[in-house]
Structure formats: C-alpha cells, structure tokens
Amino acid sequence: xxxxxxxxxxxxxxxxxxxxxxxxxxxxxxxxxxxxxxxxxxxxxxxxxxxxxxxxxxxxxxxxxxxxxxxxxxxxxxxxxxxxxxxxxxxxxxxxxxxxxxxxxxxxxxxxxxxxxxxxxxxxxxxxxxxxxxxxxxxxxxxxxxxxxxxxxxxxxxxxxxxxxxxxxxxxxxxxxxxxxxxxxxxxxxxxxxxxxxxxxxxxxxxxxxxxxxxxxxxxxxxxxxxxxxxxxxxxxxxxxxxxxxxxxxxxxxxxxxxxxxxxxxxxxxxxxxxxxxxxxxxxxxxxxxxxxxxxxxxxxxxxxxxxxxxxxxxxxxxxxxxxxxxxxxxxxxxxxxxxxxxxxxxxxxx
Numbered sequence: 001x002x003x004x005x006x007x008x009x010x011x012x013x014x015x016x017x018x019x020x021x022x023x024x025x026x027x028x029x030x031x032x033x034x035x036x037x038x039x040x041x042x043x044x045x046x047x048x049x050x051x052x053x054x055x056x057x058x059x060x061x062x063x064x065x066x067x068x069x070x071x072x073x074x075x076x077x078x079x080x081x082x083x084x085x086x087x088x089x090x091x092x093x094x095x096x097x098x099x100x101x102x103x104x105x106x107x108x109x110x111x112x113x114x115x116x117x118x119x120x121x122x123x124x125x126x127x128x129x130x131x132x133x134x135x136x137x138x139x140x141x142x143x144x145x146x147x148x149x150x151x152x153x154x155x156x157x158x159x160x161x162x163x164x165x166x167x168x169x170x171x172x173x174x175x176x177x178x179x180x181x182x183x184x185x186x187x188x189x190x191x192x193x194x195x196x197x198x199x200x201x202x203x204x205x206x207x208x209x210x211x212x213x214x215x216x217x218x219x220x221x222x223x224x225x226x227x228x229x230x231x232x233x234x235x236x237x238x239x240x241x242x243x244x245x246x247x248x249x250x251x252x253x254x255x256x257x258x259x260x261x262x263x264x265x266x267x268x269x270x271x272x273x274x275x276x277x278x279x280x281x282x283x284x285x286x287x288x289x290x291x292x293x294x295x296x297x298x299x300x301x302x303x304x305x306x307x308x309x310x311x312x313x314x315x316x317x318x319x320x321x322x323x324x325x326x327x328x329x330x331x332x333x334x335x336x337x338x339x340x341x342x343x344x345x346x347x348x349x350x351x
Contacts, residue, residue, distance in 0.1 A: 008055065008056065008057045009028055009029060009030070009055065009056050009057070010028060010029045010056060010057045010058075010059065011026060011027075011028055011049065011053045011056035011057065011058045011059070012026070012027050012028070012029075012033075012059050012061075012110050012113045012114040013025070013026050013045070013049075013058065013059070013060040013061070013110065013113075014027075014060075014061055014062070014105075014106045014107060014108065014109030014110030014111070014112075014113055015045075015060060015061070015062040015071070015106060015109065016062070016063070016102045016103075016105040016106040016109070017040065017062045017063070017065065017067045017071060018040070018067075018102070019040065019066075019067070020040065021037050021038065021039060021040060022037065022038050022039070022040050022045070023035065023036075023037055023102035023103055023105070023106040024036055024037070024038055024045065024106060025103075025106040025107045025109070025110040026053070026110070027110050027111075027114055028053075028056065029114070033110070035103050035106055035107060037102075040067075042070075042071050042074035042075060042078075043074075046074075046078050057081075058075075058078075058079075058080040058081070059080065059081045059082075059083070059113060060075050060080055060081070060082045060083070060113075061082070061083040061084075061085055061109050061110075061112075061113045061118055061120075062083075062084065062085070062109065063084075063085055063086070063087045063090065063105070063109070064084050064085065064086060064087070064121055065087075068129075069084060069123050069124075069129065072084050072123060073126075082120075083113070083118055083119070083120035084120055084121055084123055085109070085118050085119070085120060085121065086121055088285065089112075089118060089119065090105075090108050090109055090112055090118070091108075091112060091117065092108065096108065122249065122253070124249055127222075128246070128249055131215075131218060131219075131245075131246050132246040132247060134211065134214065134215050134218070134246075135215060135242060135243055135246040135247065137211055138208065138211045138212055138215060138239075139289065141204060141207055141208040141211060142208065144204045145201075145204050145205065145208055148197060148200050148201045148204060149172065149201065151197055152180070152194065152197050152198070152201065155190070155193065155194060155197070159185065159190060161183065164179065167179060177198070180194065180198060181198065212239060215239070215242050215246075216238045216239070216242060219241065219242045219245055219246075223245050225342070226245060226250075226251075226339060227241050227242075227245065228344075229338050229339055229342065229343075229344060229345075230244055230245070230335065230338070230339070232338065232344035232345040233297075233301075233331070233334065233335055233338060233345040234300060234301040234304040234305045234308065234345070234347060235296075235297030235298060235299070235300035235301035235304070235331065236297050236335070237297075240293050240296075240297055243289070243290060243293050244290065244293075244335070247287060247289065247290050248260075248263070248264075248287075248290060250339075251335070251336055251339040251340070252339060252340060254336065257332070257333050257336055260332060260336055261329055261332055261333075262283070263287060264286060264287050264290050264291050264294065264332060265282060265283055265284075265285065265286020265287055265288065265291045266282065266286075266291060266294065266325065266328055266329045266332055267282075267283055267329075268280070268281065268282065268283070269281060269282070269283045269284070282325060291328075294328045294331060294332055295324055295325065295328045297328075297331060298324050298327040298328040298331050299324065301327065301331055302327060304347065305347050305348065306347070306348050307347075307348055307349065308327060308330065308331065311326070311327060311330060312324075312327050
C-alpha cells in the first residue's frame with residue numbers, strides 16, 4: 001500500500017544573533033534537534049536547511065536588537081515564515097532565569113516558537129525604517145545640544161561669570177552668543193576652552209536645524225495626508241508629527257485605542273488577586289520616546305483646546321503627573337480617531 005504525506009514536516013529555528021556569529025537551534029515537530037554556531041549569514045543558514053531539511057516548512061525567530069531586520073527580510077525572501085520577537089516575550093523558567101548563554105537563548109526561542117507562544121513585533125518597511133533612523137539621529141543631536149549648553153553654562157558658573165539678566169534664560173539668542181564670543185578671562189586657557197565649546201555648539205546647532213528640515217520635508221512629501229492630519233491636532237507640531245509617522249508608522253494598523261495605548265505605554269498596569277484590584281501606574285513596557293512626546297504635547301493641548309482644558313480641570317486636586325497622563329491618553333485617542341476617520345481635528349468638539 002502506498003502512503004502519502006498529508007502535511008509538510010515543520011522545522012523550527014531559534015537564533016541568537018550577534019555581530020560575529022549566530023547560535024542556531026533547529027528542532028522539528030517530532031524531534032528536539034541540535035544547537036550549533038555559524039557565521040552571521042542568512043545565505044549560510046539557507047544552504048544548511050536545503051542540505052538537511054529540504055522538504056520542511058521553515059519557521060524562524062530571533063530577538064529584536066542591534067542587528068535590525070536584515071536577517072528577517074532575507075528569511076522571508078526564501079519563502080520562510082520569520083518572527084522578530086521582543087526579548088521580554090521569551091519565557092524563562094526555573095534556573096534559566098538566572099543562567100544566560102547564547103546556547104540557552106537559542107534553545108528557548110526554538111522551544112517557544114515550537115509551542116506557538118511567540119508573537120512577532122511590528123517590522124516596518126524599508127522606507128519607514130530608514131526615515132526612523134533620521135528621526136532618531138535628530139534626537140541624538142537634541143541630547144548633544146542640551147549637553148553642550150549645560151557645559152558652557154557650568155564653565156561660566158565655575159569661574160564666577162554672571163550672565164546678564166536679559167540672557168539668563170533657555171533661549172540662546174544671537175546677542176547672547178556674541179556676548180559669549182566677546183567674554184574675556186584673566187588667562188587664555190579658559191577662553192580657549194569656551195571657544196572650543198562654542199565651535200561644538202554651533203556645529204550641533206546647525207546640524208540639528210538641517211536634520212529637522214530634512215525630516216519635515218520628507219514627511220510633507222511622502223506622507224503629506226497623515227502629516228497634515230496630525231498637524232491639525234493641538235500640541236502636535238511638525239517634529240512630533242514626524243515622530244509619530246516614523247516610530248508608530250501607519251496608525252490604521254492599530255485595532256483599537258487599547259492596542260495603541262499599550263504600544264505607546266499610556267495604559268495602566270493592573271494587579272488583581274481575589275477581591276483585591278488595583279492599578280500600578282503606567283506600564284513599564286512602552287515606547288518611551290513617543291510617550292514623552294505625547295505628554296509634552298498634552299501641556300500644549302490644554303492651553304489651546306477648551307475641551308482638553310476642561311478635562312484637565314475636572315481632575316484637579318489629584319497628582320498633576322497623573323492628570324497629565326490622563327490628558328495624554330485622551331490626546332492619543334483623538335489622534336487615532338483623526339487618522340482613522342481622515343478628518344482634521346476641530347478645536348472645542350466634545351466627541
């Protein structure tokens with residue numbers, strides 16, 4: 001009697017990816033498999049699978065990290081199913097919580113993948129990913145910009161230099177910069193130090209302006225519709241709108257506000273045991289950069305939108321930080337509604 005296979009055998013590959021080598025664990029639906037190391041090459045893994053598991057349906061998974069999505073895109077181009085997972089989603093039990101090696105990591109990923117307990121994070125398309133790199137470069141420059149300003153002010157404070165009252169604020173006008181250039185010290189090394197820092201400040205300042213301009217120009221050109229919709233919302237300026245487009249992608253992919261707020265990190269943590277139920281504040285799992293942007297935008301929203309201001313005042317008497325988080329969640333809800341309905345925000349509308 002001739003027998004036929006009713007389903008293709010499955011191959012589950014857990015990968016612990018590093019710059020110089022990959023630790024691979026292969027297991028099938030009927031065997032535990034083995035672990036081995038190989039050079040960091042998707043093509044090399046493809047050759048191995050074609051040699052030893054030619055007729056298998058291949059499913060791979062690896063943890064998101066510094067190596068990006070190149071391997072994921074290569075695996076999908078081979079016709080494989082590929083998952084990029086959050087490291088926190090890989091369950092560890094017993095002593096493996098306190099023991100970490102590349103071999104164990106690869107085995108755990110393969111085990112969770114085989115048991116169907118892993119979900120992939122959202123992988124952006126190539127264009128959106130590269131745009132996101134420009135947005136993150138801008139945030140790096142903002143940190144450098146703040147740091148060099150602090151270093152300059154700390155030098156003035158250290159040497160007892162009093163800043164004129166009209167310049168003693170966070171805005172560095174051209175007049176203040178000229179005053180710094182003309183400042184004299186008793187000995188030349190301090191002046192040379194300030195000159196060096198001012199050169200760095202001007203370089204970072206100009207680079208920040210250039211990158212911001214390029215970021216806004218790209219979003220206006222290729223995501224004009226969503227960019228203009230986001231700009232209609234009080235508190236969301238050009239850079240915040242670019243950040244939402246770069247980091248969150250198309251908001252239409254989120255099923256609900258709960259889904260979006262959980263991703264951003266504006267959903268409360270909940271602890272329930274028996275009859276006891278309490279919230280534990282904002283969840284620690286969050287997109288911290290975008291969450292901070294929405295909280296900053298909320299302060300502006302309550303100044304310009306009477307409905308948001310009314311919502312803020314309704315909760316007065318509580319912790320101010322808790323109130324602004326509530327406003328940020330409401331602003332996030334309206335942002336999602338604006339994009340999904342493709343209707344510009346109207347100030348003062350309740351619903």
